Amino acid sequence: MIHVENLTRFYGDFCAVDHLDLDISRGEVVGLLGPNGAGKTTTLRMLTGYLPPSDGDIRVNDFSIRDDLLEIKRLTGYLPESAPLYHNMLVYDYLTYIARIRGLDGDRQRNRIRELAALCGLTHIMHKSIETLSKGLKQRVGLAHAMMSDPEILVLDEPTSGLDPNQIIEIRDIIKEIGREKTVILSTHILSEAEASCDRIVIINNGRIIADDNTADLKGANRGSGLRLILRRAALPDAVDRLAALAGVESVLPENGVAGAGSGEVAELRLRLQSGGDTDIRPAVYAAIKDTDWVLVEMVRETRTLESIFRELTREN
Amino acid sequence: MQQVLHILNKEWKDYFLSPIAYLVIAVFLLVTGWLFFSTFFIYNQADMRNFFGMLPITFAFVVPAITMKQFSEELNTGSYELLMTLPVSFRDVILGKFLACVLFIAVTLAPTLVYALCIALMGELDWGVVAGGYLGALLLGGAYAAVGLLASSLTRNQIIAYIVGIAVCFLLTIVDKMLFFFPRHLLGLVNHLAAEAHFRNIAKGIVDSRDLLYFFSIMFIGLYATHLTMRERM
Numbered sequence: 001m002i003h004v005e006n007l008t009r010f011y012g013d014f015c016a017v018d019h020l021d022l023d024i025s026r027g028e029v030v031g032l033l034g035p036n037g038a039g040k041t042t043t044l045r046m047l048t049g050y051l052p053p054s055d056g057d058i059r060v061n062d063f064s065i066r067d068d069l070l071e072i073k074r075l076t077g078y079l080p081e082s083a084p085l086y087h088n089m090l091v092y093d094y095l096t097y098i099a100r101i102r103g104l105d106g107d108r109q110r111n112r113i114r115e116l117a118a119l120c121g122l123t124h125i126m127h128k129s130i131e132t133l134s135k136g137l138k139q140r141v142g143l144a145h146a147m148m149s150d151p152e153i154l155v156l157d158e159p160t161s162g163l164d165p166n167q168i169i170e171i172r173d174i175i176k177e178i179g180r181e182k183t184v185i186l187s188t189h190i191l192s193e194a195e196a197s198c199d200r201i202v203i204i205n206n207g208r209i210i211a212d213d214n215t216a217d218l219k220g221a222n223r224g225s226g227l228r229l230i231l232r233r234a235a236l237p238d239a240v241d242r243l244a245a246l247a248g249v250e251s252v253l254p255e256n257g258v259a260g261a262g263s264g265e266v267a268e269l270r271l272r273l274q275s276g277g278d279t280d281i282r283p284a285v286y287a288a289i290k291d292t293d294w295v296l297v298e299m300v301r302e303t304r305t306l307e308s309i310f311r312e313l314t315r316e317n
Numbered sequence: 318m319q320q321v322l323h324i325l326n327k328e329w330k331d332y333f334l335s336p337i338a339y340l341v342i343a344v345f346l347l348v349t350g351w352l353f354f355s356t357f358f359i360y361n362q363a364d365m366r367n368f369f370g371m372l373p374i375t376f377a378f379v380v381p382a383i384t385m386k387q388f389s390e391e392l393n394t395g396s397y398e399l400l401m402t403l404p405v406s407f408r409d410v411i412l413g414k415f416l417a418c419v420l421f422i423a424v425t426l427a428p429t430l431v432y433a434l435c436i437a438l439m440g441e442l443d444w445g446v447v448a449g450g451y452l453g454a455l456l457l458g459g460a461y462a463a464v465g466l467l468a469s470s471l472t473r474n475q476i477i478a479y480i481v482g483i484a485v486c487f488l489l490t491i492v493d494k495m496l497f498f499f500p501r502h503l504l505g506l507v508n509h510l511a512a513e514a515h516f517r518n519i520a521k522g523i524v525d526s527r528d529l530l531y532f533f534s535i536m537f538i539g540l541y542a543t544h545l546t547m548r549e550r551m
Binding site: 045048049050051052070073074076078080082084085086087088089093097098100101102103145 | 319320323324326327330331334335394395396398399401402403404405406551
């Protein structure tokens with residue numbers, strides 16, 4: 001549905017988005033992830049037609065952003081970061097204005113505003129001035145704004161930034177609700193956010209895509225897994241040697257820093273084991289510990305979190 | 318065209334959501350009312366020539382106050398981004414905002430029709446000249462509004478937009494009184510650039526195509542330059 005090809009954007013000499021290629025099909029919820037200044041907002045602004053690309057093209061259905069800008073704007077609903085709405089207008093007046101610009105009138109306009117008010121929970125604040133609303137409510141009005149024409153594509157720039165946990169869950173539920181039928185592209189630097197609401201995650205850094213996969217695959221991509229141990233009555237060099245000798249264990253790192261390093265027996269020894277490949281090293285580790293008089297207090301397998309993937313990927317660059 | 322009307326409607330209502338509109342109208346009426354009527358009875362003539370005579374100067378200060386927020390505020394709050402991702406073109410936005418300003422100028426002028434009615438009660442008022450005066454005032458207001466919109470599109474700071482607007486409008490008003498600063502061969506051209514002379518002709522009741530062309534040119538240049546600024550801003 002959306003085909004981004006060779007998308008590039010310069011601000012003066014600075015290259016914010018660097019030859020980006022991306023295909024998004026209908027009904028996908030795509031999370032655009034990246035550290036601050038990675039080019040997320042610039043990419044979204046180009047997708048919504050606010051900024052023209054310096055090079056490359058964006059095609060939505062059969063429309064090109066270069067020739068059919070208005071058509072693409074018609075198909076797209078956009079919520080910029082921190083929802084910069086007209087603060088002096090009433091919520092109802094604002095939504096009516098947007099509905100008119102979006103070409104809705106008469107009954108369709110009234111019904112659509114009523115629907116959105118119910119979906120976004122605005123019914124009790126329709127008569128309030130936007131400047132008096134809390135950040136979460138403003139964000140919900142912004143969502144209603146973006147969804148006014150029931151657009152095929154919904155673009156949300158950091159939809160939950162600055163909200164409290166309850167509000168985040170509310171907004172997330174709304175996004176999920178929409179994501180069932182529509183294509184949603186959202187940017188965020190909160191990883192749990194992307195994990196919770198997106199089918200697919202695209203990580204960008206310095207204007208380039210460094211990972212693009214569906215959420216489950218990205219997390220499950222098996223590049224080895226970690227095991228965290230807490231042992232009592234174990235001496236350091238001995239413990240490390242014994243565990244490192246096991247098949248499948250790539251490295252053993254003591255984690256209690258200076259206190260543990262070289263000082264022999266410590267009250268509680270924390271170790272982090274890294275295994276290569278798919279093998280499950282837990283039985284072997286347990287068997288090795290059983291032969292000694294160490295006490296195993298805790299053994300936790302670490303699944304790769306999005307955080308760790310994100311940090312690995314963005315640090316390399 | 319539909320979109321122009323929607324934007325016009327929104328911007329027009331917007332003026333009356335804040336006290337700015339009422340303040341601008343009040344100050345305008347206070348200043349022109351006082352300046353006009355303080356000499357009216359001494360002058361002892363049933364016409365509005367003095368009223369229209371000082372309009373170029375008062376408009377140079379009042380119109381930029383009306384236009385200053387149009388783009389600056391949107392740029393400052395970021396709502397410009399929302400506006401430009403709606404299915405509207407630059408032309409729709411510029412024309413909508415411009416027409417809202419002109420409409421507001423018309424409303425600011427409307428109460429002064431009472432002056433005309435009062436004068437008509439006291440003496441023989443030539444309504445043709447008065448009509449010419451109001452037509453000229455609208456054209457002058459439109460030209461200054463185009464200049465003010467351009468100033469507003471250049472900056473996200475409303476105060477800068479206001480001061481730049483005043484500077485250009487004031488210059489357009491008085492440039493024909495500063496002719497001794499210009500080289501001889503430019504005098505003819507500079508003289509034609511002055512808004513006041515063109516306005517004076519129309520306010521006398523002489524609607525000459527040269528004067529109309531002048532005002533429409535200023536409007537076109539101002540709005541087109543605004544268009545270019547918006548494009549450059551992307």
